[in-house]
Amino acid sequence: MKTFKAYRVHTIGGKPVCKFEQLTMDDLDKGDVVIETAYSAITYKDAMAARGVGKNVRTDRPCVTGVDLSGTVISSADPRFREGDKVAVTNYKLGVNQDGGYADYARVPGDWVVPLPNGLSLYEAMGLGTSGLTAALAVDRLEKAGVKPEQGLLGVSGATGGVGSLAVNMFAKRGFEVAAISGKKDQEGFLRKIGASKILSREDLLTDKAPLAPPLFAAAMDNVGGVYFDRLAARLQPYGKLAVAGMAVGAELSTSVLPWVLRAVDVLGINVSRQLHMDERKRLWARMATDLKPDHLAEISRPIPFEKLDETMDRFFNVTVVGRVVVEVGSKAP
Numbered sequence: 001m002k003t004f005k006a007y008r009v010h011t012i013g014g015k016p017v018c019k020f021e022q023l024t025m026d027d028l029d030k031g032d033v034v035i036e037t038a039y040s041a042i043t044y045k046d047a048m049a050a051r052g053v054g055k056n057v058r059t060d061r062p063c064v065t066g067v068d069l070s071g072t073v074i075s076s077a078d079p080r081f082r083e084g085d086k087v088a089v090t091n092y093k094l095g096v097n098q099d100g101g102y103a104d105y106a107r108v109p110g111d112w113v114v115p116l117p118n119g120l121s122l123y124e125a126m127g128l129g130t131s132g133l134t135a136a137l138a139v140d141r142l143e144k145a146g147v148k149p150e151q152g153l154l155g156v157s158g159a160t161g162g163v164g165s166l167a168v169n170m171f172a173k174r175g176f177e178v179a180a181i182s183g184k185k186d187q188e189g190f191l192r193k194i195g196a197s198k199i200l201s202r203e204d205l206l207t208d209k210a211p212l213a214p215p216l217f218a219a220a221m222d223n224v225g226g227v228y229f230d231r232l233a234a235r236l237q238p239y240g241k242l243a244v245a246g247m248a249v250g251a252e253l254s255t256s257v258l259p260w261v262l263r264a265v266d267v268l269g270i271n272v273s274r275q276l277h278m279d280e281r282k283r284l285w286a287r288m289a290t291d292l293k294p295d296h297l298a299e300i301s302r303p304i305p306f307e308k309l310d311e312t313m314d315r316f317f318n319v320t321v322v323g324r325v326v327v328e329v330g331s332k333a334p
């Protein structure tokens with residue numbers, strides 16, 4: 001039987017052991033749609049699965065990780081898909097409880113599969129992936145909530161991260177004056193190139209600890225959580241809006257109600273997990289192929305060979321990754 005390459009996490013003695021292996025189709029989890037994987041990506045969630053942080057990956061049997069993939073359908077029992085279709089799969093249980101993107105082939109439920117919209121290549125789809133979808137949902141929700149460029153500065157925390165950098169570029173493309181908040185002092189040039197017109201260091205944001213600090217932003221997107229959520233809320237203008245997507249520093253909050261009670265700000269939750277309806281998912285992918293397609297996607301995404309996957313994971317924990325890491329899994333299809 002034909003074998004192919006996969007990167008799987010085994011849980012041995014309570015600890016994750018990751019290795020490249022040769023699998024056959026019979027080894028993969030069941031699903032209606034078989035996809036030849038072209039590209040995957042690395043997100044913080046993948047790094048957590050590989051290193052056993054947070055226990056987000058199944059432990060009862062090995063799992064091909066990789067929460068994102070793009071590729072070509074090679075067979076489908078689901079009538080919505082045909083051989084040759086270019087598709088992307090992100091989130092749901094992919095790469096944590098269903099064999100995911102780090103293998104030459106994937107077999108997944110048809111309900112998880114998004115046909116790639118015109119205007120996006122398989123590579124670009126993974127330059128976006130979960131991170132792009134998160135950024136796009138934040139832009140979409142803030143715009144629907146009435147936020148407009150002429151209202152003032154829009155802050156993005158964790159700005160050099162996968163989600164943050166795509167958000168900076170998407171908001172800039174929509175005409176917003178974007179303030180990128182980042183701890184990476186050497187990345188000012190990158191942040192300006194992708195659309196930031198103002199750079200704030202983490203200290204710039206964190207120094208003023210007053211429950212209501214001088215208003216700075218008309219709206220903001222928080223990818224970091226914790227004290228960053230608190231400081232962004234405290235620096236919103238009256239009726240400002242805060243889209244909350246991430247928790248890079250953790251899930252706990254310590255804040256005051258004053259921004260809500262005295263400045264009437266709104267907080268919008270951002271979640272692209274399986275709760276995001278497929279119709280919404282497709283609509284956001286269509287936007288990412290058109291009016292939200294980042295002008296600097298090539299600078300934000302960086303390809304790595306499949307073989308370098310494991311050694312790249314740790315960079316997510318020492319916060320040295322900039323932008324989105326695309327993994328060249330199988331075919332080098334564009």
Ligand SMILES: NC(=O)c1ccc[n+]([C@@H]2O[C@H](COP(=O)([O-])OP(=O)(O)OC[C@H]3O[C@@H](n4cnc5c(N)ncnc54)[C@H](OP(=O)(O)O)[C@@H]3O)[C@@H](O)[C@H]2O)c1
Nearest residue numbers: 134158159160161162163182183245246247248270271272
């Ligand atoms: N809501 C959703 O549906 C959804 C979907 C995907 C991801 N997420 C979450 O969104 C967040 C960002 O994801 P990502 O893929 O962009 O991760 P990432 O590439 O690792 O980027 C996170 C960024 O946050 C900043 N950061 C990290 N650790 C920090 C610390 N200790 N203190 C202050 N800033 C810190 C860094 O930006 P700077 O160095 O530029 O400051 C880092 O680049 C994660 O929490 C992830 O779980 C949520």
